[in-house]
Amino acid sequence: MKTLGRIVSFLVYFFLYAPLLVMIVFSFNAGKSTSVFSGFSLRWYGELFSGGGMLIECLRNSLLLAVLSALIATLIGTVAAIGIYRLKKGFVSGAILTVNNIPLMNPDIVTGVSMMLLFVFAAGLFGALNATNFYTLLIAHVTFNIPYVILNVLPKLRQSDPTLYEAALDLGCTPQKAFFKVTMPQITSGILAGLLMAFTLSFDDFVISYYTSGPDFVTLPVYIYSLVKKTVKPNIYALYSIILVAILALLVVYNAILSRSDTKKEGN
């Protein structure tokens, strides 16, 4: 039973990591191919760091978009979560939550197409030349990020202890002060998780960006898609190998912090 479980686990991990392994190996390819290995070289990494190039510009675009949309979505989403939490359970809060679920349930392509149609319609109304640009892209990303922020913050609010808020009022806090001094610390982890999730979703998104971005602002995934139609060079592999290592490092650090605070708690 146990060995069988191990074998299943190993196969799943092998399956999940095979393409990443290939990616890393070929990022060191001396040749231009992503399937024929013609010798070890760091040329693609060198090319990345020598700067310039569409790839780096698109990376910068993607990061900028991810940061902006995550911040805006976190702000709107957190306020919305508090609003929903304060609402009595009933038709209104039910309706809001249902609408909130639409971007989560809808396939990306439908979300992307629907927003693009809105922008095309609006462009027709106002006689704009290009229906989509940086701002429509930003709007689209904020829109699909907000539900994830709410999904992270609302449970924290519901788990938070309402008597703590009352205790703060009792001790002389105005409702606003009570919120910032007592409720906020209880939901900070949810807000941060929402922010992080929004950032990664936005950074990684291709389908919705594909439909809502204009030629003025191309994100990394959209750029890669346009490339892949022709040929992909190992420089993309190199870039994503670096991203992989960066994420891995982040996760390890995050996990170390988590486990340390855990052992601290268990220690008592």
Place this chain on the structure above:
Amino acid sequence: MTGAKAGASAPVLTEKKEKTSLGEKLLNAPYLLWSAVFIVVPILMVVFYAFSETVGYYEISFTAGGREYVCELPAAGDLTLEGAKEQAAAREGVSPAEAVFTHASLEYRSGGFTLSNLKEVWSPASRRAMLLSFLYSLAATAISLVIAYPFAYVLSRSGAKSQRIQMLLIMLPMWMNMLVRTYSWQQILENNGIINKALAFLGLGPATMLGTSGAVILGMVYNYLPYMILPIYTVMSKIDVSLLEAADDLGCNWLQKLWRLILPLSVPGIISGLIMVFVPSISTFYISQKMSNGMIKLVGDLIESKIKDQWAGGGLNVGAAMSLVLMVIILICTFVMNRFSDDDGGGMVV
């Protein structure tokens, strides 16, 4: 992202709240406005475009004899831009030679109500794509479940530290862009890719893998397997160990324990996982494009190519109609799947 989807249940407060004040109601205003404009209206747009036709027209302006003329001519039949210019001049009683054209272009706008877009959705090519999408995503969902279930069980019964590390290992690939990972698979499966090289080394092959149904389904399973593992793992890890011990105590063997205890308790996670694999699979266009070298067309591919045409040939309208149909199919499927789960805690309920 899956973790949040699966773990969205929270204890419900029975606390009675005081009346909501105006200021608290205003907290909802920004998001209400935002979601109305950018979530609800776009959905209505899909409906609007799906049921309206594209009208093409030539917009022509010219000057003649010191006067300015602006004309709109319907782009019907085989009327060319040049022909339209002549017609426009003739209509205003100006000879084409005298007219100085300042602007001439083909423009589009949405016209009246039509069902022709939906008819196109029912065309043979589109019907085939829908059927293929449905079958492929069904297969991918089933395979994912078969792989994910035992995996999630083993994971949920391993040590706390191992669980944490394994969670990282499962999430990590999801943080890598899906285009790059799919492209990497394409390179592995290619005719001169790694697998075929290995086969050749063994004196076998070459096997053509790209372009087969299997390759497309593999791409789907690969991309969405974590979405199946995570919700199932989440509900399984919540199963109290004492329940399992009670089952042992009452004389269950491991199969009975699985069938009578673990399976029923993990239904909400399974439903969640099924939906979360099925929905992106049935609507994908990138995976099918790459894994079949463009030979297999799924619904997503059709939508993508129609929308890419923009107005030409009513692309936007037909694309919208296909999106609408896809949305309805998914709505029905998730509704049916949610029926199987009485508990709405783990599943996503529309």
Place this chain on the structure above:
Amino acid sequence: MERFIELRGVSKIYDGEKVLDNIDLDIHDKEFITLLGPSGCGKTTTLRIIAGFVRPDEGNLYFNGQDVSEVPPYKRPVNTVFQRYALFPHLNVFENVAFALRLRGAPEEEVQRRVREMLELVRLENFAKRGIAKLSGGQQQRVAIARALISGPKCLLLDEPLAALDAKLRKDMQAELRRLQRETGITFIFVTHDQEEALSMSDTVVVMANGRIQQIGSPTDIYNEPQNAFVADFIGESNILDGVMPADRRCRFARTNFECLDAGFAPNEPVDIVIRPEDVDVVSPERGMLRGTVTAVTFKGVHYEIIVDIDNFKWMIQSTDYVGVGENIGLYIEPDAIHVMKKSEFSGLFGDYSSFSDEMDEENGETEPSADGEAEN
């Protein structure tokens, strides 16, 4: 003692359910007053109205003669000790206690001094730097009290503060609370469903049921002179019987005439008769005023608890002498052991020990609406 807090005609309705029905209550300065009643009786709602978390639908609340019904909680000169303490988990003991002072922007020197004083008062001097999670229940309790007392409130509201503690600690904390009340010299309003706690700690007990005040009085008054069947049953053990008053100082119940000390009823007025189990003497059948068969005997340490069947009414008697199950015994009742009450909405609901079990009593009581959202379990 001066009148400090007044409730006048206060009502509160939740979802169409009247959880407080026209409450009138005076609370005096420096008084230890207890709101006592079962789950859902409205006691916690009353407390929350005084604290300002709940706004009354009808009626007014006065502090020192001033209407404060519309004053928000943070502007009221009262502080609350919450049932589960509601200590801020992100702050340590010191900062929890210092919270109200910091809010006011008090100078550091004053904060240090006052917090030390408060921690000394609750005997937690050495715990200032501790995290909240590392405290025992009783210690958390005392931090909550110190935190509530630091801004010098005129009145401390305590919402079942001892409910989460184990029996031994409860006794200690009862004494501790009395001491604190004497030392600080402020009004304590205490909410509990535990009658023993209420009797042993309070100057005044307010018994509540069904959103109404049933009786207000000193612990001895409440115990000895209950005003209706509910109070008699809820406070201590009682045998409550249907009776009539043929004349002053004469009453008749259990088909027998008795002498008693009560007067002032109409001739032959139907009444409820209360007889406390410890006031009944067990005698031989021939000497007894009433005769019955013993159906159950439980040893309670100080005494035996004896259930006696007299004409299908089960009496509870407490006696230090053992009697066996099935024995025929006589009961002797002195005139001053008989307490006569007017009939009320509670008549006939309580007082028979045929289904004698505290837990079952409670379960039966659960059918009462507990709609005011009190977190009393």
